[in-house]
Amino acid sequence: MSASAAPAPPQTDERVAKVNPIRQFFSRPEAGAISGAIAIWLVFALYPVSQAGFLSARGTASYLEVAAELGILAVPVALLMIGGEFDLSIGSVIGICGMVTAMLATEIGWNIWPALAVALLVALAIGALNGFIVVRTGLPSFIVTLATLFMVRGLTIALTRLVTGRTQIGKLKEAAGYDSAAFIFAKEIPIGGITLPVSILWWIGLVIVGTWLLQRTQFGNWIYGVGGNPHAARNVGVPVDKVKIILFMCTAASAWLLSTIQATTYGGTDVLRGENREFYAIIAAVIGGNLLTGGFGSVVGAAFGALIYGMIQQGVVYAGIDADWVQFFLGAMLLVAVLVNRAIRARAMGGK
Amino acid sequence: MTDRTSGIPDSPIEVPPGRQGQTPLLDLRHVSKHFGRVIALSDVSINVYPGEVMCLLGDNGAGKSTLIKVLCGVHQPSDGAYLVEGTPVRFTSPREALDAGIGTVYQDLAMIPLMSVARNFFLGSEPTKGVVPFRRFDLEFADKVTREEMAKMGIILRDTNQPVGTLSGGERQCVAIARAVYFGAKVLILDEPTAALGVKEASVVLRYIAQARARGLGVVFITHNVDHAYPIGDRFTILNRGRSYGTFTKAEVSHAEVMKMMAGGEELETLAKELEKYENPNTIAAINAASGN
Ligand SMILES: Nc1ncnc2c1ncn2[C@@H]1O[C@H](COP(=O)(O)OP(=O)(O)O)[C@@H](O)[C@H]1O
Numbered sequence: 001m002s003a004s005a006a007p008a009p010p011q012t013d014e015r016v017a018k019v020n021p022i023r024q025f026f027s028r029p030e031a032g033a034i035s036g037a038i039a040i041w042l043v044f045a046l047y048p049v050s051q052a053g054f055l056s057a058r059g060t061a062s063y064l065e066v067a068a069e070l071g072i073l074a075v076p077v078a079l080l081m082i083g084g085e086f087d088l089s090i091g092s093v094i095g096i097c098g099m100v101t102a103m104l105a106t107e108i109g110w111n112i113w114p115a116l117a118v119a120l121l122v123a124l125a126i127g128a129l130n131g132f133i134v135v136r137t138g139l140p141s142f143i144v145t146l147a148t149l150f151m152v153r154g155l156t157i158a159l160t161r162l163v164t165g166r167t168q169i170g171k172l173k174e175a176a177g178y179d180s181a182a183f184i185f186a187k188e189i190p191i192g193g194i195t196l197p198v199s200i201l202w203w204i205g206l207v208i209v210g211t212w213l214l215q216r217t218q219f220g221n222w223i224y225g226v227g228g229n230p231h232a233a234r235n236v237g238v239p240v241d242k243v244k245i246i247l248f249m250c251t252a253a254s255a256w257l258l259s260t261i262q263a264t265t266y267g268g269t270d271v272l273r274g275e276n277r278e279f280y281a282i283i284a285a286v287i288g289g290n291l292l293t294g295g296f297g298s299v300v301g302a303a304f305g306a307l308i309y310g311m312i313q314q315g316v317v318y319a320g321i322d323a324d325w326v327q328f329f330l331g332a333m334l335l336v337a338v339l340v341n342r343a344i345r346a347r348a349m350g351g352k
Numbered sequence: 353m354t355d356r357t358s359g360i361p362d363s364p365i366e367v368p369p370g371r372q373g374q375t376p377l378l379d380l381r382h383v384s385k386h387f388g389r390v391i392a393l394s395d396v397s398i399n400v401y402p403g404e405v406m407c408l409l410g411d412n413g414a415g416k417s418t419l420i421k422v423l424c425g426v427h428q429p430s431d432g433a434y435l436v437e438g439t440p441v442r443f444t445s446p447r448e449a450l451d452a453g454i455g456t457v458y459q460d461l462a463m464i465p466l467m468s469v470a471r472n473f474f475l476g477s478e479p480t481k482g483v484v485p486f487r488r489f490d491l492e493f494a495d496k497v498t499r500e501e502m503a504k505m506g507i508i509l510r511d512t513n514q515p516v517g518t519l520s521g522g523e524r525q526c527v528a529i530a531r532a533v534y535f536g537a538k539v540l541i542l543d544e545p546t547a548a549l550g551v552k553e554a555s556v557v558l559r560y561i562a563q564a565r566a567r568g569l570g571v572v573f574i575t576h577n578v579d580h581a582y583p584i585g586d587r588f589t590i591l592n593r594g595r596s597y598g599t600f601t602k603a604e605v606s607h608a609e610v611m612k613m614m615a616g617g618e619e620l621e622t623l624a625k626e627l628e629k630y631e632n633p634n635t636i637a638a639i640n641a642a643s644g645n
């Protein structure tokens with residue numbers, strides 16, 4: 001049997017068509033979001049009413065800031081989605097983290113840093129709990145995290161009212177350690193006459209780290225595998241449960257980061273902080289080409305999804321259109337994105 | 353030789369000729385597996401020695417896949433003992449079996465269609481380079497090895513970045529086998545690797561099994577195709593409805609006898625009679641006329 005050796009393989013394969021770079025770009029998951037972002041930028045940049053404001057340095061800074069605050073969440077939300085799960089609880093985690101920090105720092109008088117550390121631990125615990133319940137029960141994460149979304153929000157409101165009798169806490173700027181925390185999370189960086197919030201740097205940093213993690217590390221390969229086919233991944237030795245729990249902890253940690261940025265920027269917080277952010281983050285990830293069923297997607301795409309949100313949100317203001325339209329446009333973008341991304345995925349799978 | 357009362361029997365249940373005193377690589381003794389009320393395996397004993405091909409034959413639903421999932425750590429036996437190189441084991445995950453040198457090609461292939469060939473090949477066993485915070489997946493190495501291993505099977509990949517979902521069934525099968533051979537250091541388990549293949553592709557797979565045996569690996573080859581099993585197998589275990597008909601060396605059974613045991617005897621004889629009808633040119637003409645050809 002082994003005597004009949006295979007013929008020497010040819011060095012090139014005539015079946016390889018010349019790769020057209022444009023075609024190749026449009027088989028990438030983030031292709032739709034990048035093209036969409038360019039189109040929306042052009043709309044507001046060319047529309048006479050919004051042109052001046054939108055193109056000004058201040059206008060650019062304003063939509064970048066909005067994009068950054070959503071983009072920080074969208075990075076781990078995209079990774080989790082590629083890993084085949086959702087986290088709806090992040091909106092409430094933003095709320096509880098701000099409250100834990102503010103209560104410890106203002107009601108009890110802690111230094112802000114240990115207060116932030118405790119808030120981070122709370123976030124990680126909620127993330128771990130979400131992940132643990134999902135992997136143990138096999139229930140859809142949509143339902144599990146919908147439950148924690150409500151539980152955490154209710155807990156935040158009830159406990160805050162119980163302890164302080166209010167639903168808002170201010171005066172965070174008077175807490176010990178505030179200045180150093182604000183330098184890290186709320187610094188305004190002056191650039192050419194305007195200031196850019198440091199949150200934009202956090203966003204860009206997270207996008208770089210997230211992309212590197214997904215594309216270039218073993219853990220990233222596991223994320224694809226876990227989302228693509230958890231049974232297959234488990235059969236070849238991927239610790240599926242561990243990967244999922246870690247991803248849930250990452251989304252919760254990003255909620256803590258956003259909460260910290262907002263609390264230090266505004267010097268206070270209220271119990272409803274972060275409401276609906278979970279939906280916007282999922283929208284950004286889906287516009288970014290991340291497949292709802294897992295196994296395919298891009299962190300860069302999610303970043304462009306967040307950028308699209310920022311540009312629509314601020315562009316509408318500069319265009320003098322009633323802000324009520326934002327939701328309509330965003331929903332329409334989402335619908336278009338799902339259709340476009342479906343075509344892109346078909347192309348990636350070798351279709352025409 | 354066996355002492356059912358003390359749990360683990362004291363020696364392999366079936367020792368093939370010339371293997372006395374040797375330790376099998378894998379050794380299942382009186383293993384049963386229940387899924388709730390379904391008894392998928394009942395009192396099955398098989399073993400594999402280095403440098404042999406053990407064929408596991410049986411019809412659909414006979415329990416072949418369940419048996420190999422016990423071997424490779426997906427399932428734990430409900431009853432009986434499992435020894436790897438003489439040591440009782442209880443694998444709780446496929447990872448542990450893999451670490452013990454047991455490489456498996458699953459019937460459903462265990463591949464992720466949207467992931468590239470190279471990423472699939474190394475999923476779960478990614479080569480890394482660099483120091484801890486910057487440790488990364490060595491994609492260049494993964495690409496190179498995937499290309500080389502596939503070339504050894506006579507498949508030239510157009511692009512190791514192409515999603516596995518775009519490969520043909522045979523190519524996909526070869527990726528799964530090449531991966532199991534690459535990572536399965538001691539034992540190679542193949543669940544129906546030739547089922548979906550054409551003649552030429554199947555012969556590539558059979559040649560691969562022969563090569564693995566020549567290198568001293570133990571191979572467990574699952575199939576329901578006796579034509580594929582008989583030429584390459586050293587021993588044959590026939591499963592029927594979760595029970596073993598026993599293990600036979602090639603000297604003990606003929607091709608036809610294996611066939612017969614698999615199908616449960618009578619059915620094949622009935623079939624043979626039916627087929628005889630078609631040998632008659634008049635019958636063939638009648639059938640052709642009836643079908644309008
Ligand atoms: N996870 C499971 N749960 C319940 N029954 C199962 C499970 N896996 C296999 N079975 C049953 O066990 C029997 C043997 O299946 P299987 O091992 O896949 O057969 P084969 O591979 O020989 O075709 C079948 O009746 C199947 O329905």
Ligand SMILES: [Mg+2]
Binds near residue numbers: 417418459543
């Ligand atoms: Mg089977």
